[in-house]
Amino acid sequence: MVISEKKPFEEILEYLKDAKKVVILGCSLCATVCRVGGEPEVLEMKKKLEENGKQVLGYKILDPACNYMQVRKDLKGLKQELSEADAVISLACGDGTQTIAKLTDIPAYPGNNTMFIGEVERVGQYEEVCLACGNCQLGWTGGICPVTKCSKGLLNGPCGGATKDGKCEVKPEHDCAWIQIYEKLKKLNKLDNLEVIREPRNYAINVHPNRIDLKDVCNKCTL
């Protein structure tokens, strides 16, 4: 899931300093789970903007904000409001905000900061797990990602900096990814994996922007 956090409200107000009439858009998926872009947050944003002298012409929870065709359809229902508004506030992730911006002719401002790809540990608690590096290493690490979870993104084992209780010296509240990997591999009887030199990462494979078209990769695709 894409994990987002609310932006400071002052930053949003700064974006809107020249705007009077706004439309607020949320997202039914990740942003709703993260409690930054569901109906309660959209209504809260509406209230706060109105308290600050803005006129909220309309709002909608997109289902979801990252689906171009769906957003295009959903925004048709807000055609009138969008034609009168000075700006859109997006309470989706960075992806959703870009879809919205692509489909609107007025400025679309982000109301959230997109933090990471993460796992929902339990309600309200998320753990960063994947950096979308384009070259998954999980096959030899016991399913623990060093690219994401080691502060230095090391592939050849730990730096010398783990604390006595196995925490990261850069982020003392985090477990050292390499000690976790070691322990998992020991359990799996695969410590040999740690003797293999991992070559420096190939950044050429992940030159942004990436694009995937299943029609190109799957000849049986009927897309």
Added chain:
Amino acid sequence: MSLLKEAFEKGEFAVTAEMAPPKGIDFTHLIECAKAIKGRVHGVNVTDFQSATLKATSLATCRILQEQGLEPVLQITGRDRNRIAIQGELLSAGVFGIENVLALTGDHTTVGDHPGAMPVYDLDSVGILQAASALMGGKDMSGNELAGTPKYFLGACVTPRYDPVELQVLKMKKKIKAGARFFQTQAVYDMETLRNFRELTKNLDAKLMVGIVPLKSAGMAKYMNNNVPGIFVPDELIERLKAAEDKVKEGIKIAGEFIKAVREEGLCDGAHIMAIGAEENVPAILDEAGL
């Protein structure tokens, strides 16, 4: 040939002293400290933006010390440069005839004096050793031919007091495979840690230099125990410092005695003294150690 390499080959107890480049361009103090140990150490080991803080570069400092007749050990970390810059730095060292290279991953930028800087880590310590080994083979990491082949004597670091220590040994093996011929340890203050580590690594083909950080006070020792990963100062040393009238002198004495004991027991092939801001004390430590 590298003096350091030669010392190891002859079975001498090798000694290096760490020198931090100044923050600025005044090298007076550094040169004085270096001159004071000329002829007494096998190498002056120059930090590369240590603790992720801005200084003059290791290469420039190595060059200046070389001009003073000392043999430098170039430290190079993966934190601030990508593989192009690292190989460029290594080639530049080669041009100057600087052979000793210590490859480090490097402290994270967030612990330094420019915490907002982008950490690079394109290569880790193993990758830097691989790069240097490739250059020694006459090619860059991409396999392109070099005009003129540099010669290096490669080293790396290891933390003997680490839980699980096996993880450090596994990485040490990779570093050796990648070209490391000598290792400096994180600072060690007790013989037991070294005895265990020597036993664990006795079959590895590399020289081991014990890391020595002279203590300046009981407070410093306690601080390191609580805050510096991989460091353990035994209580008896803390008590000795507490009781001492001149704490710095006592710290020098402790350091010297420890080097002597390590040498006598054959637990290491050399010592690397990291005086951290008190480089002027290195001769006294050498005196105390009988070196």
